[in-house]
Amino acid sequence: MRRLLRILLKTLLILAILLAGYTPLQPEPMLGKISFYNGLFPGRERLPFGETPRTAYNFSLSNLNAMFSSHKISGAGKLVSEEIRVVVLGDSSTWGTLLKPEETLAGQLDGKIIELNGTEQTLQVFNLGYPTLSLSKDLLLLNRAMEYQPDLILWPLTMESFPIDKQLATALVADNLKELSTTFQKASISPQWFESEKGTESWWSRSLFSQRRALWDLIRLQLYGFLWAGTGIDQDYPQDYPKPTIDFQADDTFHSISGVYPDELMAWDVLEAGLKTAGDTPILFINEPMLISNGENSDIRYNFYYPVEAYDYWHREFLNRCKSNQWHCQDYWDILPNIVFTNSAIHYNLEGAVVLSEKLMETIPKLLEQ
Amino acid sequence: MFLLDIVILLAAFFIIGLIRNPKLRTALITVASVLFVFYLQPLVPIRNFDYWFPFLTLSFTLLTWAFCARDPDLPIQANRDELALILFPMLIVALSRHTPFNTLFTASRPPALWLSLPAIAFLFILLTGSVQLLKKNLTVLYSVLITLLISLLVIIKMPCLALKASEFLRSISGQQIDSALASDIRWLGYSYIAFRLLSVVIDRKKGRKLFVSPGQFVSYVCFPPALAAGPIDRLDRFAKSLAGNFLASIPYDDAFQRLAIGAFKKFILADGLAFIALSQQNHAQFQSSCWTWSALIAYSLQIYFDFSGYTDIAIGLGLLVGIRLPENFNHPYLKPDIARFWNNWHMTLTQWIRSYVFNPLTRKLRSNKQRPLPQWLIVLLAQFVTMGLIGAWHGVTFNFLIWGAWHAFGLFIHQLYNDRMKDRLLALQQRPQIYQLYLLLSWLLTFLFVALGWVWFVLAEPGDAMAFYRMLLMGRIP
Numbered sequence: 077m078r079r080l081l082r083i084l085l086k087t088l089l090i091l092a093i094l095l096a097g098y099t100p101l102q103p104e105p106m107l108g109k110i111s112f113y114n115g116l117f118p119g120r121e122r123l124p125f126g127e128t129p130r131t132a133y134n135f136s137l138s139n140l141n142a143m144f145s146s147h148k149i150s151g152a153g154k155l156v157s158e159e160i161r162v163v164v165l166g167d168s169s170t171w172g173t174l175l176k177p178e179e180t181l182a183g184q185l186d187g188k189i190i191e192l193n194g195t196e197q198t199l200q201v202f203n204l205g206y207p208t209l210s211l212s213k214d215l216l217l218l219n220r221a222m223e224y225q226p227d228l229i230l231w232p233l234t235m236e237s238f239p240i241d242k243q244l245a246t247a248l249v250a251d252n253l254k255e256l257s258t259t260f261q262k263a264s265i266s267p268q269w270f271e272s273e274k275g276t277e278s279w280w281s282r283s284l285f286s287q288r289r290a291l292w293d294l295i296r297l298q299l300y301g302f303l304w305a306g307t308g309i310d311q312d313y314p315q316d317y318p319k320p321t322i323d324f325q326a327d328d329t330f331h332s333i334s335g336v337y338p339d340e341l342m343a344w345d346v347l348e349a350g351l352k353t354a355g356d357t358p359i360l361f362i363n364e365p366m367l368i369s370n371g372e373n374s375d376i377r378y379n380f381y382y383p384v385e386a387y388d389y390w391h392r393e394f395l396n397r398c399k400s401n402q403w404h405c406q407d408y409w410d411i412l413p414n415i416v417f418t419n420s421a422i423h424y425n426l427e428g429a430v431v432l433s434e435k436l437m438e439t440i441p442k443l444l445e446q
Numbered sequence: 447m448f449l450l451d452i453v454i455l456l457a458a459f460f461i462i463g464l465i466r467n468p469k470l471r472t473a474l475i476t477v478a479s480v481l482f483v484f485y486l487q488p489l490v491p492i493r494n495f496d497y498w499f500p501f502l503t504l505s506f507t508l509l510t511w512a513f514c515a516r517d518p519d520l521p522i523q524a525n526r527d528e529l530a531l532i533l534f535p536m537l538i539v540a541l542s543r544h545t546p547f548n549t550l551f552t553a554s555r556p557p558a559l560w561l562s563l564p565a566i567a568f569l570f571i572l573l574t575g576s577v578q579l580l581k582k583n584l585t586v587l588y589s590v591l592i593t594l595l596i597s598l599l600v601i602i603k604m605p606c607l608a609l610k611a612s613e614f615l616r617s618i619s620g621q622q623i624d625s626a627l628a629s630d631i632r633w634l635g636y637s638y639i640a641f642r643l644l645s646v647v648i649d650r651k652k653g654r655k656l657f658v659s660p661g662q663f664v665s666y667v668c669f670p671p672a673l674a675a676g677p678i679d680r681l682d683r684f685a686k687s688l689a690g691n692f693l694a695s696i697p698y699d700d701a702f703q704r705l706a707i708g709a710f711k712k713f714i715l716a717d718g719l720a721f722i723a724l725s726q727q728n729h730a731q732f733q734s735s736c737w738t739w740s741a742l743i744a745y746s747l748q749i750y751f752d753f754s755g756y757t758d759i760a761i762g763l764g765l766l767v768g769i770r771l772p773e774n775f776n777h778p779y780l781k782p783d784i785a786r787f788w789n790n791w792h793m794t795l796t797q798w799i800r801s802y803v804f805n806p807l808t809r810k811l812r813s814n815k816q817r818p819l820p821q822w823l824i825v826l827l828a829q830f831v832t833m834g835l836i837g838a839w840h841g842v843t844f845n846f847l848i849w850g851a852w853h854a855f856g857l858f859i860h861q862l863y864n865d866r867m868k869d870r871l872l873a874l875q876q877r878p879q880i881y882q883l884y885l886l887l888s889w890l891l892t893f894l895f896v897a898l899g900w901v902w903f904v905l906a907e908p909g910d911a912m913a914f915y916r917m918l919l920m921g922r923i924p
Binding site: 077079080083130131296299300302303305306307308309 | 698699702718721722727728731732733734737738740741744
C-alpha cells in the first residue's frame with residue numbers, strides 16, 4: 077500500500093508539473109511538426125479535413141503545423157531547375173469533395189509539361205484547398221504555403237468567400253487568429269472587421285486540460301496516416317448524394333440582404349493582403365465555375381448561394397478590381413455545364429476539373445513568362 | 447466496458463475490499479454483482495430490454511442455483527437473507543423508474559412497475575416452488591435447462607435467428623419490426639454467463655454435488671469484472687473465496703499494477719492499433735500486400751491486447767476485493783506451436799471446452815470397442831468438434847466455423863507431426879543452437895498461422911476472406 081501511495085504521489089507530482097508547465101510553454105503547435113508523413117507514410121495529397129474519420133481516414137483539425145507536416149508539400153524538397161512549383165488555394169471545389177486526389181484541379185495540373193522560354197518545365201502542383209468558404213482561411217494557408225517557395229499561386233475563389241461575417245467563422249481561422257493577425261501585420265493591412273474580433277486567449281483555453289482534444293488530434297492524424305498510406309483514401313465517397321437544387325423560391329437575398337450586397341461588407345482587403353504576402357510570386361485569381369440553374373425562379377437566383385442581382389454586381393466589381401489593380405484574373409464562372417456539378421453548386425466532377433485545367437494550361441505559361 | 451465503468455467498478459470494489467468482515471464483504475459483492483449486471487448492460491434498441499436482459503440473467507442464475515447448486519437439505523427459508531440481498535436490489539432497480547435517478551442503474555428508464563414487479567414476484571414463486579421439484583428426478587429438468595441455455599446462445603450468436611428474435615421482441619414491445627437488426631440482441635456477457643451456468647448444470651447432471659448459497663452463486667456467475675469478457679472461473683474455486691477464504695490481505699500493489707497494465711493494453715495499445723488494424727470496412731481497400739500484412743499483424747496484436755487487457759483489469763478488480771480470478775492469457779503469441787498457443791490463449795474457455803466437450807467426446811469415441819476408430823480419426827474428429835464449437839461460441843457464422851476448422855486442422859497436423867518427430871526433436875535438443883533456431887522458426891510459423899487465421903475471424907464472408915488472402919499473397923487484384 078505504501079508503494080502504491082508513493083506511485084500515486086509521483087504521478088500527481090508529474091501531472092502537476094505538466095499542468096503548470098504546459099500553459100506558458102504552449103507546445104501543441106510545435107508538436108504538430110512531429111510527423112510520420114513524408115517518411116514512414118507518404119504525404120497527404122490534400123490538407124486534412126473530414127467529419128467521418130472512421131471511413132475517410134481523415135478529419136479536421138486546426139493545428140497548421142500538423143496539417144502542413146502531413147501534406148506532401150512538406151516532403152517536396154527543393155525544386156529542380158526543370159520544375160515549376162504551383163500551389164492551388166481555394167475551397168471545397170479545389171480540395172475536391174467527392175473527387176479522388178488525382179481527379180482534382182491540382183491533380184489534373186500536376187505533372188503537366190509547359191514550355192517556358194523555349195525549355196520544357198514540369199508543373200509540380202500542390203492542392204492547398206480547404207473545404208470552407210472564407211478568404212481569411214485562404215490567406216492563412218497562403219502565408220504557410222510561401223514557406224515552400226512556390227513559383228505560382230492559383231487562387232480559385234467565389235463570392236461566398238467574401239462576406240466579412242464568413243471570415244472568422246471557420247474553425248481553422250478561429251483557432252489561428254494570432255497567425256492571421258501576424259499575416260495581416262506583415263502585409264501592413266489591418267482590416268477593421270478583424271480588429272474588433274482578435275480577442276485574447278483565456279488562461280483556461282491555454283491549459284493542458286483544455287487542449288487535450290487538440291493533442292489527441294495530433295496523435296490521431298498520425299494513426300490515420302497508416303490507412304491513408306495503405307488505401308489512398310482520404311474522404312468518404314457515398315454511393316449516392318443529393319444533387320444541387322435548381323428550383324428556388326423567389327428569394328433575392330444574399331446573407332439576408334436583398335438586392336446588391338454592399339461592398340463595405342466584403343473582405344476585398346484580404347486579396348490585397350494575399351498579394352502582399354505572396355510578394356514577387358504571381359497570384360492568379362480565378363472566379364471559380366458554378367452551377368447556373370435553369371429551373372424555377374432562375375431569373376432571380378443562379379443557384380443555392382447566389383441571387384442574380386447580388387452576384388452580377390460582385391462579378392462586375394471583381395472584374396473591375398482585376399483591371400484597375402492589374403491583378404492576374406481569370407473569369408471561369410460559367411465555363412462548366414450543369415451536368416458536371418455533383419452535390420453542390422460549386423463542386424464539379426472530374427470532367428469539370430479537366431475542362432478547368434485545360435483552360436488554365438492556356439493561361440499559366442503566358443503568366444509565368446511575364 | 448468503458449473507462450468510466452472501470453473507474454466506477456474500481457471505486458466500488460476498493461471500498462468493498464476495505465471491509466474486513468468476510469460475511470459483510472461477501473454480501474456487498476453479491477449486491478454489487480446484481481446492481482452491476484444492470485449498470486453494465488448497454489442500451490438495447492428494443493424497448494426496456496436493457497432491463498429485461500439483466501433480469502433474465504439473474505433469473506436464470508437463481509433458477510440454476512435452485513435446481514443445481516442449492517443444498518436440498520436446507521429449506522429455502524435458510525437462504526432467505528441472501529435471496530433478499532439479490533431480489534431487493536432488483537426491486538430497487540425496478541422502482542428507480544419513479545425516482546429522479548431513473549437511468550442510474552439501467553441504460554434507459556426501467557419498465558413500468560406493473561411489468562417489473564410481477565416478474566420479480568413470479569421469480570420468487572418459482573424459487574420457492576423449486577423445493578418441491580427437487581424431490582423428484584431432475585435429469586429431465588437438467589436436460590431442459592441445458593437445451594434452453596444453449597438455444598439462447600445459438601439465437602444470440604446466429605445472425606438470422608437473432609434477427610428473428612429481435613423482430614419478435616420488437617413486436618411484443620410494440621415497436622416497428624422493420625427496423626429490427628440482429629445486433630439488437632445485445633445481452634451483456636451472456637456467452638460467459640451461459641458457460642458458467644452450463645458447467646454447473648452439466649456437473650450436477652453427472653451427479654457432482656457442489657452446494658453454495660444463492661449470494662455466492664450470483665456473485666460467481668455475475669461477478670462484474672468478469673461479466674463482459676471473462677475469465678470463466680470454476681464454481682468450486684470461486685466459491686472458496688466467497689465462503690470467507692478471501693486473500694489474507696488485499697494485494698493493492700498487485701491489483702493496481704494489473705489494472706494499470708490492463709488499462710495500458712486496452713486503452714492505449716489495443717485502441718491505438720484499432721486505427722490501423724484489418725477490419726470489415728478496410729479489408730478491400732488496401733493497395734499493396736505490404737500494407738495488407740501490416741493491417742493483419744496489427745489486428746493480431748489488437749485482439750490480444752484488447753482481450754488480455756480486459757483480463758488484467760478483471761483480475762486487478764478481483765484482487766481489490768480479495769478474489770484471485772484465473773489467468774486467461776500467458777504470452778500466447780510467444781509460443782512455438784499451435785497446441786501451446788491454445789493452452790495459453792483464452793485459457794479458461796479452452797479449459798472449459800476441454801473439460802466439457804473434448805475429453806468426454808474423446809472418451810466416447812474411444813469407448814466403441816466393437817468398431818474402434820483409428821487414433822488419428824479420433825483426434826481429428828475431437829479437434830474439429832471442439833474448435834468448431836469455439837468458433838461458434840464467437841458467432842454461428844460460416845467464417846467463424848472456418849476459423850475453428852482452421853485451428854482444428856492446425857492442431858491435428860501439429861499432433862501428427864509431434865508423434866512422428868518426437869525422437870528427432872529429442873535428438874535436436876542436444877544441439878542447443880540449432881534447436882533455438884528451430885524454436886524461432888516454429889514460433890514464426892505458429893504466429894503466421896494464427897495471424898492468417900484471424901482473417902476468417904474478422905471478415906464476415908468467405909469471399910471477402912479469400913480476396914484478402916489473394917491480396918496478402920499476390921498484391922492488388924484488379
